[in-house]
Amino acid sequence: MSSGGALSYVKKNMMIIILVAVVILFTVGTQGKILLPQNINNLISQNGYVFVLGTGMLLCILTGGNIDLAVGSVVCFTGGIGAVMMQAGLPVYLAVIVMLLVGLAIGAFQGFWIAWISVPPFIATLAGMYAFRGLSNVVLNGFAVGINNTTFLNVFGGGADCYVPDFFKGGSLNMTCLLAGIIGTAVFVILSLRGMIVRKQKGISSGNSAVELLKVVIIAALIMWLTYKLSQYKGIPSVLVWVALVLLIYGYITTNTAIGRYFYAVGGNEKATRLSGVNTKLVYFVAYANMGFLAGLAGILTVARASSAQPTYGQGYEMDAIASCFIGGASAYGGVGNITGVIIGAALMGIINQGMSIMGFSANYQRAVKGLVLLAAVLIDILSKKEKA
Numbered sequence: 001m002s003s004g005g006a007l008s009y010v011k012k013n014m015m016i017i018i019l020v021a022v023v024i025l026f027t028v029g030t031q032g033k034i035l036l037p038q039n040i041n042n043l044i045s046q047n048g049y050v051f052v053l054g055t056g057m058l059l060c061i062l063t064g065g066n067i068d069l070a071v072g073s074v075v076c077f078t079g080g081i082g083a084v085m086m087q088a089g090l091p092v093y094l095a096v097i098v099m100l101l102v103g104l105a106i107g108a109f110q111g112f113w114i115a116w117i118s119v120p121p122f123i124a125t126l127a128g129m130y131a132f133r134g135l136s137n138v139v140l141n142g143f144a145v146g147i148n149n150t151t152f153l154n155v156f157g158g159g160a161d162c163y164v165p166d167f168f169k170g171g172s173l174n175m176t177c178l179l180a181g182i183i184g185t186a187v188f189v190i191l192s193l194r195g196m197i198v199r200k201q202k203g204i205s206s207g208n209s210a211v212e213l214l215k216v217v218i219i220a221a222l223i224m225w226l227t228y229k230l231s232q233y234k235g236i237p238s239v240l241v242w243v244a245l246v247l248l249i250y251g252y253i254t255t256n257t258a259i260g261r262y263f264y265a266v267g268g269n270e271k272a273t274r275l276s277g278v279n280t281k282l283v284y285f286v287a288y289a290n291m292g293f294l295a296g297l298a299g300i301l302t303v304a305r306a307s308s309a310q311p312t313y314g315q316g317y318e319m320d321a322i323a324s325c326f327i328g329g330a331s332a333y334g335g336v337g338n339i340t341g342v343i344i345g346a347a348l349m350g351i352i353n354q355g356m357s358i359m360g361f362s363a364n365y366q367r368a369v370k371g372l373v374l375l376a377a378v379l380i381d382i383l384s385k386k387e388k389a
Helices: 003-012 014-029 037-046 048-062 071-087 092-115 121-140 150-156 175-201 209-231 238-256 258-268 270-275 280-306 317-327 339-358 363-388
Strands: none
Touching (some): 014 339, 014 363, 037 048, 037 339, 048 280, 048 317, 048 339, 071 092, 092 121, 092 150, 092 280, 150 238, 150 280, 238 258, 238 280, 238 339, 258 280, 270 280, 317 339, 339 363
């Protein structure tokens, strides 16, 4: 690889390199504690909502750097509705469906004003942030509402038993977790190699083949290492199942479907996209309706983990989601970003939080560091665009 090619590769994978550096830094700083199986498990469980909300936020950002400031309030509102329903003795499945539908309805409501009335997304969602935070207090009467339904807690990630059962009990390792890791790794490798072969047959350049192959090997090894670590504790957390489903589904949508390409097209050049026959208003509407739906799911995961709903839940969630996208490489101007970047951004923020907590730093320092990382990520995006210009 030439020096120019190496430099280009480093720029393209800058945040991955930073993520690895941060992991090494905190591994040394915590004397290896951050890589203990229980801490890795906690990292996933505590940051499940970031992965889910970041995925929805990415679609909004792709349309032109737009964001949704209401997601934290929607998480609180939908979670509060579900908690009240379960406290009243209504079936769990009904509460879950209602939470998702309420989230979807809120997203569609905001999407209507943004797409068809042309209210700026910042203003429309800022209004939603205030409105649904207030309605959350109305639903909960200003008090915490406990959730005691064990089925809900176990399925969506709350309590000591919120793990996928080990169907091969015996020994110190969770064999179901290991088997899932092996299958997941095999599927990833097969799909990656198939994609490389198809691109080569079609004459589509994907860079240096050896480098791409090395990247596949490293990711496969990381998946196996992660599942091995989880198998040493209790296995696969329930929240990881939901996060994985969201990431896989939206990863497919953004790379293999027409609507996925439309998000990028609108962010790249909305006028040209509209002139080519794409209903750009519908694209905006779908982005925000989807964001509301995923906020409903994040509300479910949040109240399940806490085993309760409170009027303060969800505060700052919108900033975590936005930061995960930009740190993961999404452009502040729209049209650039992917699900892999969301994973990197969310993981980086989670590692910073947990690493600094283990080392005894206060939450204030954690926020300061995350703010600097976010600024650095956006600066990299701006500078790279100036170089291309």
